[in-house]
Amino acid sequence: MFHIKTYNQIAEDGLRRFKPNEYAVNDAEQADAWVIRSHDVHQADIPPYLLAIARAGAGVNNIPLDRLARQGVVVFHTPGANANAVKELVLASMLLSVRPILEGANWVNNHTFADQTSLEEAMEQQKRRFVGSELRGKRVGIVGLGAIGASLANDLLHLGIDVIGYDPHLSVDGAWNISQQVKRAKQLSELLADVDILTIHMPLTDDTRHMIDATWFKQMKPGATVLNFARGELVNDADLLEALDDNVATYITDFPKQVLLGHPQVVAFPHLGASTHESEVNCAIQAVDTLKLYLETGSIRNSANFPNTELPYVGKRRLAVLHLNVPNMVGQIASRLAENGINIDNMVNRSRNDVAYTLIDIDNHKHETLSVNALYDIEGVMRVREF
Numbered sequence: 334m335f336h337i338k339t340y341n342q343i344a345e346d347g348l349r350r351f352k353p354n355e356y357a358v359n360d361a362e363q364a365d366a367w368v369i370r371s372h373d374v375h376q377a378d379i380p381p382y383l384l385a386i387a388r389a390g391a392g393v394n395n396i397p398l399d400r401l402a403r404q405g406v407v408v409f410h411t412p413g414a415n416a417n418a419v420k421e422l423v424l425a426s427m428l429l430s431v432r433p434i435l436e437g438a439n440w441v442n443n444h445t446f447a448d449q450t451s452l453e454e455a456m457e458q459q460k461r462r463f464v465g466s467e468l469r470g471k472r473v474g475i476v477g478l479g480a481i482g483a484s485l486a487n488d489l490l491h492l493g494i495d496v497i498g499y500d501p502h503l504s505v506d507g508a509w510n511i512s513q514q515v516k517r518a519k520q521l522s523e524l525l526a527d528v529d530i531l532t533i534h535m536p537l538t539d540d541t542r543h544m545i546d547a548t549w550f551k552q553m554k555p556g557a558t559v560l561n562f563a564r565g566e567l568v569n570d571a572d573l574l575e576a577l578d579d580n581v582a583t584y585i586t587d588f589p590k591q592v593l594l595g596h597p598q599v600v601a602f603p604h605l606g607a608s609t610h611e612s613e614v615n616c617a618i619q620a621v622d623t624l625k626l627y628l629e630t631g632s633i634r635n636s637a638n639f640p641n642t643e644l645p646y647v648g649k650r651r652l653a654v655l656h657l658n659v660p661n662m663v664g665q666i667a668s669r670l671a672e673n674g675i676n677i678d679n680m681v682n683r684s685r686n687d688v689a690y691t692l693i694d695i696d697n698h699k700h701e702t703l704s705v706n707a708l709y710d711i712e713g714v715m716r717v718r719e720f
């Protein structure tokens with residue numbers, strides 16, 4: 334029986350995939366794994382028995398990935414599972430940025446009128462205040478062409494928008510998802526100087542924190558809009574406030590900051606990007622499925638801190654070893670097994686940055702002689718599991 338603890342609102346459709354005879358959800362403090370959304374793991378105590386954390390969502394900046402990797406805790410996330418929800422909110426925000434839709438709705442809802450005739454007269458008189466423009470023909474710059482950015486780029490083309498993208502780390506597979514009509518900026522400056530709307534879809538990391546600052550804003554056209562549905566900490570708020578007094582007309586974000594609240598040129602949503610039923614279900618299902626795969630077979634899919642490592646589970650005795658990515662680990666593991674008279678039937682080893690993972694299927698009938706302690710004795714081994 335595995336024990337699972339959840340943080341935040343995780344869709345029932347996902348949690349139902351934990352079969353009650355094999356998993357207990359939120360019934361014990363000592364959980365083998367957590368399923369979370371934006372829960373801040375940086376501040377959490379990580380118990381030694383915790384095997385994995387599954388983030389039902391894309392961004393993993395709320396999780397100390399490297400520290401957990403060195404503690405042998407595998408972190409999973411759900412790439413792409415909420416991309417459509419975010420894209421649709423970004424599209425809505427782009428429409429809000431060119432037409433004073435909210436202002437018009439607020440005006441009509443916040444007034445009282447003597448009768449229908451006076452309502453209609455007031456409307457006809459006032460509607461000139463709410464004239465906007467159209468998205469068609471505008472130029473949009475997208476920074477980060479991953480799951481959200483790529484899908485957005487393709488849809489914007491269908492709306493008659495000129496799209497230019499920038500992503501220095503774009504994978505070949507990622508590039509295949511993007512229409513050839515999306516222009517590619519080789520330098521960020523090519524994009525910034527030229528767009529009416531800039532939208533940010535890159536992750537928050539130590540390299541990108543506060544990256545969007547005066548050097549970006551100063552290159553932008555007067556009257557430009559900036560959309561940030563990625564993370565608040567990507568932006569230097571002081572520089573943004575100066576830019577709003579200068580050339581940037583509007584900032585629309587999913588990540589409200591105290592210093593920006595109430596600013597007449599800022600529209601902020603309470604982190605609603607992934608908050609659709611469809612996206613919450615997608616994320617929960619993907620998170621639970623990858624977590625179950627790991628807990629039940631040792632295979633790692635969609636991890637954010639360990640290499641993806643899959644070995645079809647054929648019911649043989651299996652060892653799963655999380656270890657540092659240093660020379661001769663596989664050799665030492667194989668020697669220890671040989672010393673115990675154990676024959677390796679199948680094996681896979683993958684590395685990612687400082688850590689690595691080795692999955693070994695061994696001959697069933699020899700298993701009595703095995704002691705995982707023999708593997709823990711190897712320096713650099715973080716965790717050994719047996720199946």
Ligand SMILES: NC(=O)c1ccc[n+]([C@@H]2O[C@H](COP(=O)([O-])OP(=O)(O)OC[C@H]3O[C@@H](n4cnc5c(N)ncnc54)[C@H](O)[C@@H]3O)[C@@H](O)[C@H]2O)c1
Nearest residue numbers: 391392477478479480481500502534535536562563606607
């Ligand atoms: N508002 C929300 O509710 C919500 C929902 C999902 C994701 N997000 C945020 O959006 C981010 C992107 O999500 P995604 O699903 O598209 O992730 P993704 O991993 O599919 O795409 C991120 C892209 O950013 C690119 N990138 C990395 N560093 C870059 C840089 N310095 N300049 C330009 N591009 C860079 C990567 O190469 C990648 O293609 C997430 O990391 C998360 O922070 C927010």
Ligand SMILES: O=C(O)[C@H](O)COP(=O)(O)O
Nearest residue numbers: 370371389390391392607
């Ligand atoms: O990175 C993400 O997936 C989003 O920010 C969604 O966060 P949430 O799951 O807390 O809504």
